[in-house]
Amino acid sequence: MDKIQEDLIEYLHSRAFLPNGGTLRPNESLTSAGVIDSIGLIQLIDYLEEKYNLEVPLEFITPDNFDTLEGIERTIRQLSA
């Protein structure tokens, strides 16, 4: 698993989004899997902005970009480029 995705899993554990020992497939929907809700999404985006020192433009906040680990990883790479 990519380092960004590993960091994400760690974050989701640290903030109690994932139960102890729980994990996710890279293409699994965070919202459909019951991992994250709308408040959690906003908190996740705040975390990503701080950790990767980037700003997520409003138009980037879409399911394609933020509903899976691989989507988030791709988005971070795109915004960091």
Next chain:
Amino acid sequence: MRNNRIRCKKCILDSATPGIILNPATGLCQYCEQEPVVVPKSEELHQILNGSRGKKEFDAIFALSGGKDSCYTLHHLKNLYPDLRILAVQFDNGFISNIAVNNAKRFCRMTESTYLSLTTDPVILSTAFRRAAESTNGYPLISRIRASDICNTCIGIVKQKLLGLALIHQAPLVVFAFSPGQTTNPYIRLNLSSIQWFRNLFQKELQAIGVTNCDELLIGKDLLTQVAPKFELIMAHPLLIWDYDKKRIEQECIDLGWRYPDLGDRNSTNCLLNAYAIDNHIKKYGIHPYAFDLAALVRGGHLSREEAISSVDADLSPTLIRYARDKLQITLK
């Protein structure tokens, strides 16, 4: 079930809550072991509140429950930003007390805000609350830790209704008096696309708890197509940038004429459904739905650990529980 659990030594989160891990060496939960949450953006929020003006009748749609936090926030907001044109919306979930209604109206008069009592189809609403009470694991784990299934349903509906009003009035601000325990974001920027996504998420959550007939509880789809595609708004939580002190807020409210509704519920000063919502959640999951909120207040220095423990350990009014259960026509199993 709740007696054998070990609480974090600093806040009040406990080992039996799914997702909460206590470090055996320190006795602290993962939240207390992490860096404290810094609430940035204070100056930005001030600029937003000071500068946001709608093109129509209102600058802000305000969620006014009639409880002390929202009454205080409305009053303080108008003191700081007297030109802000506010539509204060009290959502009638069928369980608000008369005193809460009177408190809300009083603070609207005082602040020269426009008062609106908003409700929705009572059968659909009570069905939604009943389904929430009867559901198990419908909401995501983090939502169930943060609040009861019934409260998640109610506040989800309130957010939808207020965002809908913001679209109707093209108001650039939607204000909630969430405490620093209830949210960590002083403000959230939303555009039509994110509003649509959050609408869909809430719809899925309602369906997961068994509410199939939910259009009435969501932002009207037509509204999303009627406003300009570039419309954006800000959901603001000003209590996060002010000094949050529960006792002082209550005293200031009382000094301003706010009446304390003696509901027999330590955790709500406006809602007659809350005690049942707590009781239902504890029985289903063994989680007190206010523990997460209170733990964050303890961590942030807004409340003592003893006060927080006292709140979650307080007995719930059997009369209130029975009242709500009967009104929702829920039979004991």
